[in-house]
Amino acid sequence: MLYFIKQNIIHTYPVKNGCAEVYEQEQLRDTIPRDVQQCPYCMKLWPGRNPED
Numbered sequence: 001m002l003y004f005i006k007q008n009i010i011h012t013y014p015v016k017n018g019c020a021e022v023y024e025q026e027q028l029r030d031t032i033p034r035d036v037q038q039c040p041y042c043m044k045l046w047p048g049r050n051p052e053d
Contacts, residue, residue, distance in 0.1 A: 012042040
C-alpha cells in the first residue's frame with residue numbers, strides 16, 4: 001500500500017471513500033513515519049463501513 005503526506009497528515013493512495021483530500025503529486029511512500037497524524041478516513045475502519053472499500 002502506498003501513502004502520501006499532506007499538511008502533516010498521512011493518507012492512503014488512492015484516497016479511501018469518505019476522505020476529502022486530493023492527491024496533488026506529493027511524494028508517495030510505502031512506510032508510515034512516526035511524526036505524522038493518521039487520517040481517520042484513510043487509516044481507520046469506521047463502524048458500518050465495509051472492510052473491502
